[in-house]
Amino acid sequence: MSFFTDVHSVLWADLRVLRRRIFRTLASNLVYPILFLLAFGYGLGRGITFEGQNYLDFVIPGIIALTAMTSSYNGAGSKLHVDRLYYKCFDELLMAPISTSAIVVGKALTGVIHGLISSLTMTAAGLLISAKFRVSPQLPLFLLLLFISCLVFAFLGVLAALVVKSHQDMGAFSTFVIVPMSFLSGTFFSLESVPEPVRIALYLSPLTHSSQCLRATALGQPPPWLSTTILLSFGILFFAACMRRLRTLSI
Numbered sequence: 679m680s681f682f683t684d685v686h687s688v689l690w691a692d693l694r695v696l697r698r699r700i701f702r703t704l705a706s707n708l709v710y711p712i713l714f715l716l717a718f719g720y721g722l723g724r725g726i727t728f729e730g731q732n733y734l735d736f737v738i739p740g741i742i743a744l745t746a747m748t749s750s751y752n753g754a755g756s757k758l759h760v761d762r763l764y765y766k767c768f769d770e771l772l773m774a775p776i777s778t779s780a781i782v783v784g785k786a787l788t789g790v791i792h793g794l795i796s797s798l799t800m801t802a803a804g805l806l807i808s809a810k811f812r813v814s815p816q817l818p819l820f821l822l823l824l825f826i827s828c829l830v831f832a833f834l835g836v837l838a839a840l841v842v843k844s845h846q847d848m849g850a851f852s853t854f855v856i857v858p859m860s861f862l863s864g865t866f867f868s869l870e871s872v873p874e875p876v877r878i879a880l881y882l883s884p885l886t887h888s889s890q891c892l893r894a895t896a897l898g899q900p901p902p903w904l905s906t907t908i909l910l911s912f913g914i915l916f917f918a919a920c921m922r923r924l925r926t927l928s929i
Contacts, residue, residue, distance in 0.1 A: 680777075744885070746888065751852075753788055788832070888909055
């Protein structure tokens with residue numbers, strides 16, 4: 679019970695900030711996904727089919743996965759790195775009688791909440807604009823995979839915020855890691871259409887597996903359990919790296 683109390687203490691402080699900025703946060707998180715949906719789904723994708731699906735139906739789950747990644751990553755990492763490098767108030771949290779695992783999980787859950795709010799909003803938009811995009815047959819599995827995706831990228835955001843040494847480094851991490859993943863992880867295209875060496879490299883991206891999991895469940899296909907396992911493995915890896923980095927900062 680002490681662990682959950684500690685997690686609640688860390689999470690509650692960030693939720694109070696989110697409550698005051700909820701509409702601004704939601705609007706900023708949805709700008710790029712909506713633009714991508716309009717540009718790729720309605721603009722470039724008219725009349726195109728991928729893997730036997732209309733391109734709009736194909737791309738919506740990928741954009742949901744992309745929304746989960748960017749919102750969870752930014753929700754967990756942005757405030758944390760500002761608190762650590764600018765306000766210096768993160769040091770007070772390190773000195774509090776709270777376990778390092780509770781700090782990591784509490785900060786990650788902040789990102790998860792950001793990600794779920796934004797990605798569920800995109801899911802609702804997808805249900806309205808696409809006749810074939812339906813999550814109801816596998817709704818519990820879809821929500822579970824969406825939560826896992828948000829948690830994985832929230833851990834990545836916490837890790838980035840703990841590792842960077844300046845605000846410029848945080849921007850550079852997004853430029854060289856998050857942005858390439860956004861466009862090169864099967865979000866907007868089928869991995870079957872790229873050469874095999876490139877495809878193998880793209881499978882090293884957690885967003886690739888998140889997109890495949892959400893796309894399969896949203897389109898009524900068998901769940902890709904291998905991608906689910908790999909996605910969980912990324913989450914464990916990022917969590918372990920956060921714990922190691924946080925113990926280093928606590929010394």
